[in-house]
Amino acid sequence: MKRTRGFWCALAFVVVMAALPLIPATPEFWITLLNYIGLSTLVVLGLVLLTGIAGLTSFGQATFVGIGAYATGYLCIAHGFSPWLTLPIGLALTAALAYCIGAITMRLSGHYLPLGTIAWSISFFYLFGNMEALGKYDGLNGLPPIRMLGYSLEHGRDIFYLIWLFVVLAIVATRNLLDSRPGRAIRALRGGVGMAESFGVDTAHYRIVAFVYAALLASVSGWLYAHLQRSINPTPFGLNAGIEYLFMAVAGGAGHVWGAVLGAFMVTLSKDQLQDLLPRLLGSNGNFEIIVFGVLLVFLLQRAPDGLWPLITRWFGGSAQSARALPHAADAAALESRARPAARQIVLQVDRLRKQFGGLVAVSDVSFALRAGEIVGLIGPNGAGKSTTFNLITGVLSLSAGAVSFCGERIDAATPRHIARQGIGRTFQHVQLLPGMSVLENVALGAHLRSDVGLWRAALRLDRKEEARLMACAQRQLERVGLGSFSGELAGNLALGQQRILEIARALALDPVLLLLDEPAAGLRYQEKLALAEVLRQLRAEGMSILLVEHDMELVMSLTDHLIVMNFGSLLAEGTPGEVSANPLVREAYLGELEESVPDHG
Ligand code: ADP
Ligand code: MG
Numbered sequence: 001m002k003r004t005r006g007f008w009c010a011l012a013f014v015v016v017m018a019a020l021p022l023i024p025a026t027p028e029f030w031i032t033l034l035n036y037i038g039l040s041t042l043v044v045l046g047l048v049l050l051t052g053i054a055g056l057t058s059f060g061q062a063t064f065v066g067i068g069a070y071a072t073g074y075l076c077i078a079h080g081f082s083p084w085l086t087l088p089i090g091l092a093l094t095a096a097l098a099y100c101i102g103a104i105t106m107r108l109s110g111h112y113l114p115l116g117t118i119a120w121s122i123s124f125f126y127l128f129g130n131m132e133a134l135g136k137y138d139g140l141n142g143l144p145p146i147r148m149l150g151y152s153l154e155h156g157r158d159i160f161y162l163i164w165l166f167v168v169l170a171i172v173a174t175r176n177l178l179d180s181r182p183g184r185a186i187r188a189l190r191g192g193v194g195m196a197e198s199f200g201v202d203t204a205h206y207r208i209v210a211f212v213y214a215a216l217l218a219s220v221s222g223w224l225y226a227h228l229q230r231s232i233n234p235t236p237f238g239l240n241a242g243i244e245y246l247f248m249a250v251a252g253g254a255g256h257v258w259g260a261v262l263g264a265f266m267v268t269l270s271k272d273q274l275q276d277l278l279p280r281l282l283g284s285n286g287n288f289e290i291i292v293f294g295v296l297l298v299f300l301l302q303r304a305p306d307g308l309w310p311l312i313t314r315w316f317g318g319s320a321q322s323a324r325a326l327p328h329a330a331d332a333a334a335l336e337s338r339a340r341p342a343a344r345q346i347v348l349q350v351d352r353l354r355k356q357f358g359g360l361v362a363v364s365d366v367s368f369a370l371r372a373g374e375i376v377g378l379i380g381p382n383g384a385g386k387s388t389t390f391n392l393i394t395g396v397l398s399l400s401a402g403a404v405s406f407c408g409e410r411i412d413a414a415t416p417r418h419i420a421r422q423g424i425g426r427t428f429q430h431v432q433l434l435p436g437m438s439v440l441e442n443v444a445l446g447a448h449l450r451s452d453v454g455l456w457r458a459a460l461r462l463d464r465k466e467e468a469r470l471m472a473c474a475q476r477q478l479e480r481v482g483l484g485s486f487s488g489e490l491a492g493n494l495a496l497g498q499q500r501i502l503e504i505a506r507a508l509a510l511d512p513v514l515l516l517l518d519e520p521a522a523g524l525r526y527q528e529k530l531a532l533a534e535v536l537r538q539l540r541a542e543g544m545s546i547l548l549v550e551h552d553m554e555l556v557m558s559l560t561d562h563l564i565v566m567n568f569g570s571l572l573a574e575g576t577p578g579e580v581s582a583n584p585l586v587r588e589a590y591l592g593e594l595e596e597s598v599p600d601h602g
Pocket of ligand 1: 357360380384386388
């Protein structure tokens, strides 16, 4: 296997770090700083996932450091527990608390979310400071050192290895997680919530998963801190510390795992230097470094909004988007597929469907049916209500009146998630992809419901078999639509037409019974349109039912079995392409547009 330059850099970093405490000449002070950098890295890694990747800003991570620290402090001092027993207890307590706090605050959006995290961060600071059992503002003193393999980790040089072992484990686990089924769901939280829900991703659940994961890393950091310091008080677990952690994440590069390490290094080292330098320059004492950090942060956000890690990787000639090796997809077993309705059986029944936006009736009492193995075209001028009809069928919008049944089951009150589970796959009129994710991963998101790998299996890398099956499925769908050779490309680098085709592959990955395509040919060149038509014909031959919104009349007329024409929200006409194109009402609505494009359909 060919090693990348990044691998050698990481290896050199590990070797230097491992050697430092063994060299007697290394100043004690360096070790202390490195220990604190390791502790911060753990917390910031959580923030990379939570804030950088999932887009959920938290100022309150120091609280969970405090919970880990106080849990072990209290249990060791008041009850004589061993630190190795308090670690799992502290983690369980953190998970329970984070779950409750997350269930409330992670629903908030926009500015309310960071404000929410500030609120509970302040509350916990006062709680720590006012509880008799936790020693109030004086805190707890005389914690025992951690004992390991017969050694007591009393000195900085001893606990150094334990701290950095946890950092390495956390880096590996986080990288594993990001490259997995739950990881893709978490990566979709930023900018892809509606799309992800349409493929069955429970985004509210994954917000909490990301939050609890970040809290657990912070809690481990607190446990280590308590036994390094041997005494704790509320100050390092307050809002200031929370802001500093967030600063580290943003400065390092909140979207990248290695950005956490870089951020923790930079901020800890420069804070140390500034605390020396500034009082000497200014001639008086005070926390002046906070002001410098504030100015630096503004500068950074303007010059390098993604933090410094992407800049550094670019200097080294690499890409910040580390392409991970794909699991061996070739010999992966195919995913199970769902049972399909018999040919000609009614798949979708829309009955007097109605949608009002205030005074505007966007869809007015529209009824139609779609049978298995049929391509039905839904056409009409702009604003006729076609996309709204799609959104009503897929549960994105709620109905004003009417009924929608899918394979005999009413779905008009169901959520997009439930509808996806039933077997309706869709594309969007305005392409909804995750541009920073590979083409293959975008498609794999469509197969989310066909696997059940969760957080821990992913973090521990016990998901490779299932992951290989998902990836093989995604690759097959890409080949089906003719994008097989683009799987490693970033989705954002594709041309718009290709992105639309990618959306079809993603919908196919769901193993749908019914496919809803909203203007799939928009932006395609002539040859690409022909290829698309061929793909859709092939799908129909395999028994797929397709509802197609499309403006290209030649494509619609040559491809569809049945046409539904909407105008101003109402059903204008329906029938075979031949019948519809002969209909004077339709001709009027289209102002003769049909004439040139209708082939002899009889
Ligand atoms: P089409 O897809 O056929 O071009 P749409 O279904 O997008 O048309 O829109 C139908 C009508 O409903 C348009 O007049 C549009 O402005 C209106 N409309 C669509 N979505 C909304 C919405 N969320 N709020 C208000 N009006 C909407
Ligand atoms: Mg539309």
